[in-house]
Amino acid sequence: MCRLFVSNSNKSMIESLYKSLVEASNYDIFNGGRKHDTGWGYFIVNPDISLYYKTSTPIFKDKALLNLSDNSKYYAIFHSRLAAEGQPVRGFIDSHPYLIHTSTGLIALAHNGIVDKNIISKDVNLNPKLYTDSEILGFLVSKFDKGTENIDKILYQVNKYIKDVGAFIGTFNVIAIKIDRFYDTVKISSACISDYPEKDENNYKKMILIKNKNGSAAMSSTVAYYYGLLDSFGKITNKDSIICEKGLPYII
Known part of the structure; x- marks a missing residue:
């Protein structure tokens, strides 16, 4: 299980979130x-830089x-990994985020949790022994990208x-x-989704949104x-924040 964030914001906010991720990774309350x-990693992008x-x-x-830069806004994904049992740990290659090229662009993805990679690997024609479940999930996400969604x-x-599919x-x-x-430009967007079984309801699995x-x-x-x-009880203390509803995607 891992810690992560995605942001569409300025330098100050990203750096503050980065600092919070470091603290969360060192001692998970x-x-x-x-x-x-x-391991850990990040992907930061805007139309001028990645x-x-x-x-x-x-x-x-x-x-x-x-x-x-102080004057720019960025889309950013940061992820600090705690490898699940049975997942490969081979250095930087298994750290998130993963970059997956599609027929119309690029998807950067990070994941906290576990999915059955033996099932979904069949749909993306990959050997599950060579990939983490999260990277295989990235290829599955790219398969659903038809270029307009x-x-x-x-x-x-x-x-x-x-x-x-179970x-x-x-x-x-x-x-x-x-x-x-596109022929003359690129379009960048980001989102998150949070879901987990009802029996696993606890503060650790929740995701929080702020604007x-x-x-x-x-x-x-x-x-x-x-x-x-x-x-420390998992209650919201900021008026600009909400706990993400399970199964509901959010544009960031």
């Missing part, structure tokens, strides 16, 4: 103080700096699909950025706690 120490970074070093031990609609369709076995907290290419003057973001509950949106 909603998971008994566990550390998320199986930055992509992945490493096997725990985020709270890394010294990576963000090269962002918004990323929030795609995440909703994929969430429904993995339930229909691959929904754990948490499905997914964040994604979609870049559509304010600096931009918008969705994040894991522990990140939201260190960012000042939740208290």
